[in-house]
Amino acid sequence: MSQFGSEPVRDPGDLGFDKPRLARLKRWMQRYADTGRWPGGAVLIARHGELAFFDCAGHADVEAKRPWQRDLIARIYSMTKPVTAVALMMLYEEARVHLDDPVETYLPEFKNRQLLIPDATSLDQTVPVKTKMTIRHLLTHTSGLSLFTNPGILGEAYAKEKLGLALAYGGLDKMVCRIAELPLEWEPGTKWQYSTGLDVIGRIVEVVSGMTLDKYFATRIFEPLGMTDTGFSVPGSEISRFPPLYEAMAGGMALHEAPKVSEWRQGKVDTFCGGGGLVGTIDDYWRFAEMLRAGGELNGERILSPRTLRLAACNHLPGDLASLAAEVWSETQFDGVGFGLLGSVVLDPAKAQISAQVGDYGWGGAAGTFFWVSPVDDMVVILFTQLLPSSAIPVRKELRALVYGALTGA
Structure with missing residues (x-):
């Protein structure tokens, strides 16, 4: 194993x-930066x-002309979800x-759920849910929960209250309680819809372990794997390593100011969203992904068994997403x-x-990070x-084409 954070050995x-062929990757990244379609980035293979x-x-x-560097601490948003799933x-x-345990076993607020009727125009137009x-x-996004990016009155309610998005909601317990108060959009198990399911999983981890999610991640995953720059906030001493966030606009991009960099400072974050709250470096995420590749172990620290990992990494749907997915945006x-x-x-x-x-x-x-x-x-x-x-921009498909186009040997 080469040293994380070093040049290739x-x-x-x-x-x-x-x-x-591998050298094409640098030119590809630079082309997007030169044309103003993204600020900058990094690729690790x-x-x-x-x-x-x-x-x-x-x-x-971009404004300060500060180059992208390897030790930058970036918002990884939904790449938090695999970490939360590993914790569970x-x-x-x-x-x-157990995977087939009812959620209400751990979170009583999920008892007696209600389901929106088709074409509902208000959140009180519901019927009782038939399936627990x-x-x-939750793990497979077939729970019937929604997300702040989803259309319709339920997605709008999630967006208005920043459910799954807020850095400061008063605690994950409060956020999940509010999620439980809202109706479901689908009967559990009948549709795939991107959702706040992993935020609820994060709360279950807290209840079962007796630790807040940030402490569980730190002691059970990050410290054993040596992920020293990953967490739910950025220490004040490291805020210079935390870049601005940009948003694509017609003809280019602009600064995205919500939430501001300062809101991610340590001490200001009180809600540890298991669906999208982490920040970290590319080398830290390499440690996590390398643990997955190596069958659940890294440098003598075992996080999961190979068999559990194989169970987690296989398809848990009856077919592909097209056969089950609601018509909403996804990653x-x-x-x-x-x-x-x-x-x-x-x-x-x-x-x-x-x-x-x-x-x-x-x-x-959501900010363009990606791994496989x-x-x-x-x-x-x-x-x-x-x-x-x-x-x-279609960087994910293009990255796959570039990587597999360069992989020519065994």
């Missing part, structure tokens, strides 16, 4: 990559546990939770892609129309940038 050719590629392009702060699966391995929501429903395409407990899972690259291996799994974040693990190619790929929304 192996020639990419020794890891199966065509070096000139590791194979067989060795770093095959790392490079940056563009700026962390650690409790699963201890037989303290389970932990598996992934639907055709040929399933969903596991850790994120999306490639089922059919041809149907998905992406360069991939069957079984590739991973997820992305390829069990077949024994590979981890991570992209970091800070541009909203993640769909602004």
Whole structure:
């Protein structure tokens, strides 16, 4: 294993990559920066546990012309979700939770849920839910919960109250209680819809473990893995490493000021959203993803067993997302892609129309961050940038094409 944060110690050719083809990645990143379509970013590729590629392009702060650097602490938003899922699966391995447990077993506020009637015009137009929501429903986004990006009156209610989005809501317990008060949009298990399910999972982790989610992450995951720059806030001494957030606009991009950089300071965050609250460095996330690739262990620290990890990384839907998904935005395409407990899972690259291996799994974040693990190619790929929304430019499909186009050997 090469040292995290160091330059590559192996020639990419020794890891199966065509070096000139791999060099296309730098030019690709620089082109987006030069044309003003994103501020800047970084790509990291590791194979067989060795770093095959790392490079940056563009700026962390466009106005100040501060270049993107490897040690930047970025908002990873929904790339928090796989971390929260791992936290839950650690409790699963201890037989303290089960995937088919009703959510109300741990959170009584989820008893007697109500379901919005079709074409409801107000949140009180409901009928009783027939199916009890389970932990598996939460992990796989089939719970019937909504999200602040979803359309309709329920999505609007989530957005208005910043459910799953607030840094300061008075605590995750309060946020989840409010989520429980709102009706469901679908019967649990009948539709896939991107949701606040992982925020609720985070609260279950708190209840079962007796620790707040930030403490659980720190002591059970981050410290063992050496993820020293990852957390729910940025220490005041490190705020200079925390770049501005940009938003794509017609013809370019502009600063996105909500929430401001200062709101992420340590001491100001009191709500630890399991669905999207983390910030961290690309090397820290490499440690997490490398643990997944290596079967649940990194440098002698075991987080999950290989068998539990295989369970979490396989498709838990009856088919692909297209067969079950509501017509809402998500971090992934639907055709040929399933969903596991850790994120999306490639089922059919041809149907998905992406360069991939069957079984590739991973997820992305709203500010354009993205990662995947390829069990077949024994590979981890991570992209970091800070541009909203993640769909602004097609970097994820293009990154896949570039990486798999450069991987020519065993």
